Amino acid sequence: xxxxxxxxxxxxxxxxxxxxxxxxxxxxxxxxxxxxxxxxxxxxxxxxxxxxxxxxxxxxxxxxxxxxxxxxxxxxxxxxxxxxxxxxxxxxxxxxxxxxxxxxxxxxxxxxxxxxxxxxxxxxxxxxxxxxxxxxxxxxxxxxxxxxxxxxxxxxxxxxxxxxxxxxxxxxxxxxxxxxxxxxxxxxxxxxxxxxxxxxxxxxxxxxxxxxxxxxxxxxxxxxxxxxxxxxxxxxx
Amino acid sequence: xxxxxxxxxxxxxxxxxxxxxxxxxxxxxxxxxxxxxxxxxxxxxxxxxxxxxxxxxxxxxxxxxxxxxxxxxxxxxxxxxxxxxxxxxxxxxxxxxxxxxxxxx
Numbered sequence: 539x540x541x542x543x544x545x546x547x548x549x550x551x552x553x554x555x556x557x558x559x560x561x562x563x564x565x566x567x568x569x570x571x572x573x574x575x576x577x578x579x580x581x582x583x584x585x586x587x588x589x590x591x592x593x594x595x596x597x598x599x600x601x602x603x604x605x606x607x608x609x610x611x612x613x614x615x616x617x618x619x620x621x622x623x624x625x626x627x628x629x630x631x632x633x634x635x636x637x638x639x640x641x642x643x644x645x646x647x648x649x650x651x652x653x654x655x656x657x658x659x660x661x662x663x664x665x666x667x668x669x670x671x672x673x674x675x676x677x678x679x680x681x682x683x684x685x686x687x688x689x690x691x692x693x694x695x696x697x698x699x700x701x702x703x704x705x706x707x708x709x710x711x712x713x714x715x716x717x718x719x720x721x722x723x724x725x726x727x728x729x730x731x732x733x734x735x736x737x738x739x740x741x742x743x744x745x746x747x748x749x750x751x752x753x754x755x756x757x758x759x760x761x762x763x764x765x766x767x768x769x770x771x772x773x774x775x
Numbered sequence: 776x777x778x779x780x781x782x783x784x785x786x787x788x789x790x791x792x793x794x795x796x797x798x799x800x801x802x803x804x805x806x807x808x809x810x811x812x813x814x815x816x817x818x819x820x821x822x823x824x825x826x827x828x829x830x831x832x833x834x835x836x837x838x839x840x841x842x843x844x845x846x847x848x849x850x851x852x853x854x855x856x857x858x859x860x861x862x863x864x865x866x867x868x869x870x871x872x873x874x875x876x877x878x879x880x
Contacts, residue, residue, distance in 0.1 A: 710850060
């Protein structure tokens with residue numbers, strides 16, 4: 539009796555998250571083509587990189603810097619992808635996969651699949667939640683990416699459509715749910731200040747990958763000072 | 776191969792490297808809370824920095840243009856718990872209106 543509703547709630551949660559997340563694919567696709575990527579390059583990013591934050595970072599840096607931004611674009615995507623490594627560590631002890639299934643599980647390891655998996659109460663639902671959410675997001679994200687890319691490539695001047703502002707709003711939307719603790723907020727403020735100071739001093743694309751890591755180091759130094767002692771109760775920033 | 780393709784392919788491999796590393800390491804690494812917190816901080820810092828650059832930077836200079844009111848509207852919508860796609864579309868609309876109707880930069 540109690541098993542059936544639990545199972546169907548995992549399924550509806552997974553597909554719901556997949557559809558909601560997949561819809562962002564429209565904005566990603568449109569912004570990627572506005573940044574100068576072809577429809578094919580845009581689609582390959584969604585198929586192979588398959589990690590929203592990193593994908594937005596690639597197109598954000600390329601939009602600002604053009605072809606010379608390739609290296610900072612790769613480094614930004616790589617640094618943003620680090621959290622997937624920690625999800626993978628957790629999922630490895632939940633999924634018990636080997637061989638090809640391990641390679642596939644790694645590709646589907648993203649914020650959403652890990653979150654749905656982690657929110658289940660037993661290991662069977664935890665596995666189901668991971669695979670179903672990962673697969674749903676993958677399908678919807680890629681389909682909506684194509685739709686957005688075709689839409690974006692039909693626009694002649696992206697800034698007249700406000701697509702540059704949409705990209706800024708997209709990054710804000712990705713960071714917003716993480717700004718729940720004083721430490722996280724402080725980290726964000728320091729990263730913003732440092733990066734903006736660095737904008738006139740360094741080639742475009744570089745300020746982000748220098749400013750953000752320094753901000754994290756500063757937060758750890760700050761925690762050791764008297765002021766930092768007051769933040770100690772707040773550990774999950 | 777042009778630089779955009781290099782960014783797409785090398786970037787994808789770079790992102791996948793973290794994912795597969797997590798599955799390759801021994802399971803005991805999963806219990807280290809400090810590294811999880813570190814990854815969380817780095818993610819917040821990077822996304823915040825990207826938001827700032829995308830809002831204020833034009834090449835190597837800082838400017839105030841239609842992007843700022845657009846982002847502020849998006850912030851208001853996120854605060855009111857609007858869906859991502861709604862806030863992003865609203866930001867585009869605000870910037871497009873300011874540019875096309877008022878001639879803002």
